[in-house]
Amino acid sequence: MLNKRVLTVIKRELREKLISKAFIVMTLIVPGLIFVLLGVQSLLMTSEQKNLKVEIISENQQLTPLIQNELLNSDLSKDKKYIFSFSTLSKDEFKKYLDSQKQNIIDEKLGGIVYIPSSALKDKRIDYYSKSSQNMSLFKDLDGPINKVLIDDYFSSKTLSEEDLSFARTSVDFTGYKVSKEGDIKEEGYGNLILAYLLTFLLYFGIIMIGQMTMQSVIEEKGSKIVEVILSSISPTELMTGKILGAAITGVIQMAIWLSPVILLMSTTIFILPKELLFSISSTVIIYTFINFFIGLLTFIGLFAMLGAIFDNPQDASSGTLPVMMLILIPFFIALSMMENPNRPIALIASYFPFASIIVMPARLTLVGVQVWNLVIATIINIATFIAIFPIAGKIYRVGLLRTGKKPKWSEIIKWLKYNY
Amino acid sequence: MISIFKLNGYFSYYVSININNITGLFMNLLEVRHLIKSFDGLKAVNDVSFSVPEGSVFGLIGRNGAGKTTTIRMMMNIYLPDSGEVILRGSKIGQEFKNKVGYLPEERGLYKKMKVWETLMYFAELKGKTGKNIERKAEEYLKRFDLFDRKLSKMEDLSKGNQQKLQFITTILHDPEFVILDEPFSGLDPVNTNLLKDIILELKRQGKIIIFSTHLMDYAEKMCDHIVMIDHGKVILEGSLSEIKSKYSQKNASLTYDGDISFLKNNPMIEKIENFGNTTGIRLKEENQTQLLLKTLIDNNIIIKKFDANDISLQEIFIELAGNEDNNGSTKKENANA
Numbered sequence: 001m002l003n004k005r006v007l008t009v010i011k012r013e014l015r016e017k018l019i020s021k022a023f024i025v026m027t028l029i030v031p032g033l034i035f036v037l038l039g040v041q042s043l044l045m046t047s048e049q050k051n052l053k054v055e056i057i058s059e060n061q062q063l064t065p066l067i068q069n070e071l072l073n074s075d076l077s078k079d080k081k082y083i084f085s086f087s088t089l090s091k092d093e094f095k096k097y098l099d100s101q102k103q104n105i106i107d108e109k110l111g112g113i114v115y116i117p118s119s120a121l122k123d124k125r126i127d128y129y130s131k132s133s134q135n136m137s138l139f140k141d142l143d144g145p146i147n148k149v150l151i152d153d154y155f156s157s158k159t160l161s162e163e164d165l166s167f168a169r170t171s172v173d174f175t176g177y178k179v180s181k182e183g184d185i186k187e188e189g190y191g192n193l194i195l196a197y198l199l200t201f202l203l204y205f206g207i208i209m210i211g212q213m214t215m216q217s218v219i220e221e222k223g224s225k226i227v228e229v230i231l232s233s234i235s236p237t238e239l240m241t242g243k244i245l246g247a248a249i250t251g252v253i254q255m256a257i258w259l260s261p262v263i264l265l266m267s268t269t270i271f272i273l274p275k276e277l278l279f280s281i282s283s284t285v286i287i288y289t290f291i292n293f294f295i296g297l298l299t300f301i302g303l304f305a306m307l308g309a310i311f312d313n314p315q316d317a318s319s320g321t322l323p324v325m326m327l328i329l330i331p332f333f334i335a336l337s338m339m340e341n342p343n344r345p346i347a348l349i350a351s352y353f354p355f356a357s358i359i360v361m362p363a364r365l366t367l368v369g370v371q372v373w374n375l376v377i378a379t380i381i382n383i384a385t386f387i388a389i390f391p392i393a394g395k396i397y398r399v400g401l402l403r404t405g406k407k408p409k410w411s412e413i414i415k416w417l418k419y420n421y
Numbered sequence: 422m423i424s425i426f427k428l429n430g431y432f433s434y435y436v437s438i439n440i441n442n443i444t445g446l447f448m449n450l451l452e453v454r455h456l457i458k459s460f461d462g463l464k465a466v467n468d469v470s471f472s473v474p475e476g477s478v479f480g481l482i483g484r485n486g487a488g489k490t491t492t493i494r495m496m497m498n499i500y501l502p503d504s505g506e507v508i509l510r511g512s513k514i515g516q517e518f519k520n521k522v523g524y525l526p527e528e529r530g531l532y533k534k535m536k537v538w539e540t541l542m543y544f545a546e547l548k549g550k551t552g553k554n555i556e557r558k559a560e561e562y563l564k565r566f567d568l569f570d571r572k573l574s575k576m577e578d579l580s581k582g583n584q585q586k587l588q589f590i591t592t593i594l595h596d597p598e599f600v601i602l603d604e605p606f607s608g609l610d611p612v613n614t615n616l617l618k619d620i621i622l623e624l625k626r627q628g629k630i631i632i633f634s635t636h637l638m639d640y641a642e643k644m645c646d647h648i649v650m651i652d653h654g655k656v657i658l659e660g661s662l663s664e665i666k667s668k669y670s671q672k673n674a675s676l677t678y679d680g681d682i683s684f685l686k687n688n689p690m691i692e693k694i695e696n697f698g699n700t701t702g703i704r705l706k707e708e709n710q711t712q713l714l715l716k717t718l719i720d721n722n723i724i725i726k727k728f729d730a731n732d733i734s735l736q737e738i739f740i741e742l743a744g745n746e747d748n749n750g751s752t753k754k755e756n757a758n759a
Contacts, residue, residue: 008546016534225530229591231499232524232601233547235516402499 005234006242013246017213018253026209027254034201052111053083054138057097059118061088063149067116070145081141082111091117098129105131114142121153193339195262196366199289200335202258203359207296207328210251211304214243218308218397219317227401236398240305248297255293259286288375289362295382296358299389300328306393309400316407331356335363342367352378354385392417450475450630451496451599456505458491465491467654469505473632473647478625480645480662481634482739488654489634490527493603496632497524520548523597527604527634529588533577537568537587540576541594548595555594562590566616585613589620600624602633606640618644638736648735652743662735669741670733672705674714677727684721690714695737700727702737 017023056071058064068086076082089097094115104110112130120126126146128135148169155165221227230239263286303324311317331350338347342364350356351364351374361378364370399416400408451473458466466488473479481489494500496507498514507514531540541559545551563569566586568579576584585608593600602621606614621644624631635641641648641662648665650658658665672692676682677700685691685703690710695702705714711730718725 004549005547008543012543220532224533225526225528226532228494228499228526229524229529229531229544229588230547232497232522232526233519233544235498402494 002241003238006238006245009234009239009242010246010249013217013243014250016217017247017250020213022213023250023254026205027257030202030205030209031258034198034205037201051080051083052138053085053109054111055085055087055101055113056116057087057089057094057113058116059088059090059094060116060121063116063121063153064088066149066152067146070149071142074145076141076145082138105129112138114146116146121150124150192366196335196339196363198262199362199366200332200359202255203293203296203362204328204332206251206255206258206293207300207358208325210247210254210297211300211324213250214247214301215304215308215317215321216314217243217247218305218401219311219314222309222401223312231401236401237394240302240394240397243305244298244301247301248294251297251301252290252294255290259289262286284372284375285362285365288365288379291379292358292362292382295379295386299355299358299382299386300324302386302390302393303327306396306400309397310408310413311400312404312407320407327355328359331359335360338363338367352381354381357382395419450510451632452508453492453496454506454508456492456495456507457503458495458500459503464654466495466502469651469654469656471649471656471659473630475630476628477630477646478621478644479630479632480641480648481632481651482636482638482641482648482735483634483651484636484743487636487651489636489651490603491654492651493601493632493634497522497601518599520595521598523592523595523600525588525592525600525602525605527607531576531584531587531591533575535576536572537563537574537576537579538572540587541591544591545595548597550595558596559590559594562594566590582610582613585609586616589617593620593624598629600629600631602631604635605633606635606637638734638739642735650739650742657742658738665738666733666735667731669738670731671708672710673731673733673737674703674705674711675727675729675732675734676701676703676718676725678718679724679726680722682718682721682723685717688717693741695740697734697736702734704737704741 056064056067058067064086068084071077071082071084077084098113101110101113105112108131112128112135115127115129117126124147128138151168152165155168160168221230227239234242304321307317307320307324311320331353334346334350334356338344338360347360347364350360351370353360357378361370361375365375395417396413399419400413453469453471453473456466456469457464469488469492481492483489491500495502495505496514498507498519507518509518535543538559541563542551542555545555545559560569563572566589568583568586568590571579571583576587579587592602600621605617605621609617621631621633633641633644645662647661648658649656682694682701685694690705690707690713691703692706693704695704703714705711715725715728715730718728
């Protein structure tokens with residue numbers, strides 16, 4: 001398979017891709033883009049509407065000043081996130097008042113009304129009236145202060161000390177300790193979570209970018225009729241092998257550039273990260289990431305090259321990429337869902353599932369750690385997937401390369417597999 | 422038959438041809454045996470067989486869509502035949518053959534962003550040729566084709582004519598033993614057409630085997646020693662051009678004249694009259710009636726400018742054998758040697 005002609009194609013692919021503007025720009029831009037995406041996500045989560053008018057009405061007259069005191073002294077008022085007003089109304093009065101404020105709520109002159117009935121002192125159930133009733137952010141913000149007042153009131157008659165009350169008021173504070181296979185138990189910050197995000201995004205961008213570049217290159221060869229000249233010197237399989245290997249090597253070089261800051265942080269003590277951002281990954285993770293990425297690239301680039309051969313122009317090809325994109329997108333979202341809970345059963349299955357394993361396993365490895373034999377199994381599955389897919393992609397590539405004319409249907413493409421080309 | 426006048430110009434070449442003719446033993450270098458290829462149930466090539474003799478310019482002729490390109494692609498191992506084989510000096514063709522061939526496909530192109538020099542080196546390397554020798558040769562060709570000062574230009578920056586020249590150079594740079602040209606004159610400007618003709622003749626002098634396909638009978642007639650005529654995927658004629666012409670010309674005359682020859686249409690000795698503009702081809706029912714035809718023309722006061730007895734163009738032969746597009750089903754293979 002690897003002969004001089006294939007090496008010649010690999011050399012050309014490397015020369016063409018490594019010095020292309022698209023490669024240089026994307027290699028530099030993608031890490032920045034990922035940080036921007038993560039930044040935008042956290043910005044969206046933290047940035048809320050300012051000066052939201054919220055009325056806090058309690059049935060119990062004694063509660064009103066206590067809640068007022070608690071909320072006005074909280075950061076919520078100081079940051080001007082909410083403008084609170086407080087009052088005391090009986091249930092009947094509140095009903096009438098609510099009717100009178102309906103229009104204001106609809107017109108968004110009033111953000112919402114929180115009604116604390118006396119029964120809340122026993123069952124902690126309070127009501128919220130607004131145009132959008134499920135304001136999770138507001139519930140989270142008000143939960144602490146109101147809960148504190150209710151707890152104080154509940155325990156005030158039970159002769160507890162200030163210390164006991166303070167204990168009761170405090171929420172649970174989790175500190176994460178990572179238990180590794182080696183038997184170490186270490187306190188861990190968000191570093192590994194960020195790293196898992198980073199690896200998932202880089203794998204996703206890397207595969208799509210190099211895959212698309214290869215697809216465009218095949219379309220160019222087909223569209224500008226170079227392919228028949230090339231096929232007079234080498235076989236389609238040699239051409240495809242050379243193109244895939246050239247592109248995969250380019251991808252690995254790109255990944256090495258992207259991951260070099262992580263490798264640098266791992267291998268030196270010059271840079272000191274804050275405790276929350278500390279991450280612990282072994283060289284196994286890095287080695288696995290590269291091997292896995294290389295196999296993944298071979299598989300997906302093969303599929304993208306196949307798509308390039310099927311279609312005559314980039315427009316047709318971009319609409320035809322959907323099935324292959326789904327093979328990348330679904331595992332990508334599974335990997336992202338792991339950030340919330342790395343032990344989801346779907347993540348476990350996906351980390352051994354053909355195609356999905358390539359994107360999911362590195363994230364799983366970073367977050368929960370897996371044994372070497374798990375990685376070996378995943379690698380064998382990935383190699384088997386590649387071996388299974390290569391002849392199919394190769395056949396379609398071979399048939400598609402010299403075909404022109406109208407965009408073929410998928411049913412026709414399946415028939416190509418039977419052709420004697 | 423080889424003209425003595427040409428011996429001065431192309432001595433070595435014609436001597437070798439002559440020896441072959443004398444001995445009558447053209448060694449068949451490349452044999453195409455019973456090739457069949459179907460696409461979506463339609464037979465594009467249907468049991469095509471022919472032999473390419475050593476030292477010949479071989480023409481694969483037929484109208485567009487006849488199956489020439491598919492045949493060539495199977496010869497190049499680009500398409501796998503449904504059945505049949507291509508034999509080179511007794512063995513099935515493989516990569517070794519590809520390395521020995523310079524192929525100029527009908528639909529051709531080069532990498533737009535690649536520089537001229539890189540393009541030449543890349544295609545030579547794919548044929549297994551690298552090093553100083555090939556670099557020197559590339560420089561020679563670039564100088565000869567007035568492209569040496571463009572060697573660092575990108576392909577997309579060259580004019581179409583210059584891109585065509587580059588395409589020729591990539592085809593022959595690695596010094597191939599065989600040169601296969603599929604419709605080589607299509608899309609060429611007149612300057613490059615002449616250039617390519619010169620190259621073909623030069624390669625012929627160098628002893629290369631040249632196989633070219635064309636639907637332009639005129640070019641085939643002027644350049645080929647041997648032809649195979651394909652129509653609707655089948656071979657309808659094969660043999661040496663001189664023998665084919667001598668066989669088909671016996672009942673033929675070509676005529677250049679002034680006057681009205683419509684009276685000939687109902688003459689019992691006439692089989693067919695083909696008007697080619699400047700000349701008219703007349704096919705007689707019986708051999709050796711050309712003198713009678715000439716007499717009839719003179720008796721009817723036709724002013725004869727040129728009368729060429731026993732002459733027939735390849736196009737006339739093709740039309741006679743293949744007929745018109747809608748008259749194709751009954752073509753049968755003829756052999757000039759038969």
